[in-house]
Amino acid sequence: MxxxxxxxxxxxxxxxxxxxxxxxxxxxxxxxxxxxxxxxxxxxxxxxxxxxxxxxxxxxxxxxxxxxxxxxxxxxxxxxxxxxxxxxxxxxxxxxxxxxxxxxxxxxxxxxIGKDKDGAQELKVIAQSIPPMSDSCRALMQAKSQDKLDIDQVLSIVQKDPIFCGRIMGQASKAIYGKTPIDLKEAILRNLGISTVVNFAVIFGMQDALSEQVSPKLIKKYSDAFLMAPTLFKLIRRSIESKVDFDTALVEQVLVFGLLGLFLLTHKHSSQQENVLHSLRGIDDLYLLNNHIKQSTQSSIYLVSALMLSQWHIDANVIKWLSDIDKLNDSTYEHNGEQSIVLFMLSCLYRLAAGHEIDESVVEKAHSLGIYDIEQIFVILTG
Incomplete structure (x- = not known):
C-alpha cells in the first residue's frame, strides 16, 4: 500500500x-x-x-x-x-x-494495570489458547486455498453442519440481502456469495471458540457488526463518487476480520480487559481507541486481529494488510484512496458494534471521501 x-x-x-x-x-x-x-x-x-x-x-x-x-x-x-x-x-x-x-x-x-508487563507477549499467549477452527470452517478454508471453492463444494461442506447452515440461512434472510432465499443454494449464490460465506465461517468460528472467555453480549454485538461488513462495503462502493480500484475480495476480508482483535483484548485472561471494556463504552473514535490501546498494551487492534488470524492460518495477504494499516500515521501521511475508505469503513463498523451514534464528524469525513449518503447507509444497516 x-x-x-x-x-x-x-x-x-x-x-x-x-x-x-x-x-x-x-x-x-x-x-x-x-x-x-x-x-x-x-x-x-x-x-x-x-x-x-x-x-x-x-x-x-x-x-x-x-x-x-x-x-x-x-x-x-x-x-x-x-x-x-x-x-x-x-x-x-x-x-x-x-x-x-x-x-x-x-x-x-x-x-x-499491566504496563510493567509485555502486553504483546501476554496477548500472544492468550491467542495460542484459542481452540482450533470448526471442521466446516477448516474444510472451507482448505478448499479455498486449493482453489476448489465452487458452489457444489460449499453446499457439501455447509450442509454437514446444521448449526452453521442455520446461521447462513439466517444471515441471508435479513432484509439487507434482499429477497428471502428459498434454500441454502440460493442463500449462498444470490444473497451472500461464496467468499462471504467463507468469511462468515471464520466469524462464527471465533464466536464459538471464545464464547466462554469473552462477554457473550459483547461477542454477539460485535460479531453482528462484523457480519454487516460486506453490505457496508457494497453500499459504500455504490455511493462513492470517485473511482477507486478496490481489491474487492481482499478488502472484504480486511473489513470482516479487521476488528477481531477486540475479542482478545476483552478476553477474561487479559490484564487490560476492564480498561478496554470501559474504553469501548466511552471512546467513539476508532483512531483514538487504537492509540489508547497502543499506549496500554504496546500492541494495537489491527496487530492483535492479525495475531488471531495467524493462529488459524488465514490468508497471509489479509494479515499483511492489517499490519500495513497499523503503520499508517494520520499525523505523518495522508492515506491513498483505498486506504482512506477502508479505514473509514472500519470506523463505521466499530460505531455499529459499540453502539455509538453517527455524528457530525462521521458525516464530514464521509463527505471528504466523496460519500454523501452515509446517514442513509447507517439507516439501512441498522433498520
Missing part, C-alpha cells in the same frame, strides 16, 4: 496551536484564524477543503487530550478538568463517568 505526503497542513497547524495553549478548550475559531494570519472566512473555507472544520478539530483534540493525559501522564484531575473547559472537577467527573462508566481516576488506574 502506497503512502502519499500529507495534505492536511492547516488541520495540523490548528492542532499545534491547541497543543501549545494552556487552556485549549477556551481557544476560539477567531483566535485560531488570527494566529495563522487568516480571515475567519478563509480559515473556514480552507479547513472545509481538508474535509473538516474548527469545531470537529477542537472536539477531537479535547477528547484525545483527555484520554491521553489519563493514560500516560500524572497531571492532576483538577488541572485536566480546567484544560478541558470545565469550571470545576466535580462537573468533569460526572460527565466522564456518564460516558465511560467510571471516574477519571479509576480510568487512570485501569490504564496503568
Amino acid at each position: 502506497t503512502q502519499i505526503p500529507k495534505q492536511h497542513v492547516l488541520t495540523e497547524a490548528v492542532n499545534d496551536l491547541l497543543g501549545d495553549n494552556e487552556l485549549p478548550a477556551a481557544v476560539t475559531l477567531e483566535e485560531c484564524a488570527a494566529a495563522l494570519a487568516m480571515s475567519t472566512t478563509s480559515f473556514r473555507r480552507k479547513l472545509g477543503q481538508e474535509g473538516t472544520s474548527f469545531k470537529l478539530i477542537h472536539q477531537k483534540f479535547l477528547n484525545e487530550l483527555c484520554v491521553t493525559v489519563l493514560s500516560t501522564q500524572q497531571v492532576k484531575i483538577d488541572d485536566l478538568a480546567t484544560r478541558l473547559g470545565y469550571s470545576e472537577r466535580a462537573t468533569f467527573e460526572r460527565a466522564f463517568k456518564q460516558k465511560f462508566g467510571l471516574s477519571p481516576s479509576q480510568f487512570r488506574n485501569l490504564a496503568a
Whole structure:
C-alpha cells in the first residue's frame, strides 16, 4: 500500500496551536484564524477543503487530550478538568463517568494495570489458547486455498453442519440481502456469495471458540457488526463518487476480520480487559481507541486481529494488510484512496458494534471521501 505526503497542513497547524495553549478548550475559531494570519472566512473555507472544520478539530483534540493525559501522564484531575473547559472537577467527573462508566481516576488506574508487563507477549499467549477452527470452517478454508471453492463444494461442506447452515440461512434472510432465499443454494449464490460465506465461517468460528472467555453480549454485538461488513462495503462502493480500484475480495476480508482483535483484548485472561471494556463504552473514535490501546498494551487492534488470524492460518495477504494499516500515521501521511475508505469503513463498523451514534464528524469525513449518503447507509444497516 502506497503512502502519499500529507495534505492536511492547516488541520495540523490548528492542532499545534491547541497543543501549545494552556487552556485549549477556551481557544476560539477567531483566535485560531488570527494566529495563522487568516480571515475567519478563509480559515473556514480552507479547513472545509481538508474535509473538516474548527469545531470537529477542537472536539477531537479535547477528547484525545483527555484520554491521553489519563493514560500516560500524572497531571492532576483538577488541572485536566480546567484544560478541558470545565469550571470545576466535580462537573468533569460526572460527565466522564456518564460516558465511560467510571471516574477519571479509576480510568487512570485501569490504564496503568499491566504496563510493567509485555502486553504483546501476554496477548500472544492468550491467542495460542484459542481452540482450533470448526471442521466446516477448516474444510472451507482448505478448499479455498486449493482453489476448489465452487458452489457444489460449499453446499457439501455447509450442509454437514446444521448449526452453521442455520446461521447462513439466517444471515441471508435479513432484509439487507434482499429477497428471502428459498434454500441454502440460493442463500449462498444470490444473497451472500461464496467468499462471504467463507468469511462468515471464520466469524462464527471465533464466536464459538471464545464464547466462554469473552462477554457473550459483547461477542454477539460485535460479531453482528462484523457480519454487516460486506453490505457496508457494497453500499459504500455504490455511493462513492470517485473511482477507486478496490481489491474487492481482499478488502472484504480486511473489513470482516479487521476488528477481531477486540475479542482478545476483552478476553477474561487479559490484564487490560476492564480498561478496554470501559474504553469501548466511552471512546467513539476508532483512531483514538487504537492509540489508547497502543499506549496500554504496546500492541494495537489491527496487530492483535492479525495475531488471531495467524493462529488459524488465514490468508497471509489479509494479515499483511492489517499490519500495513497499523503503520499508517494520520499525523505523518495522508492515506491513498483505498486506504482512506477502508479505514473509514472500519470506523463505521466499530460505531455499529459499540453502539455509538453517527455524528457530525462521521458525516464530514464521509463527505471528504466523496460519500454523501452515509446517514442513509447507517439507516439501512441498522433498520
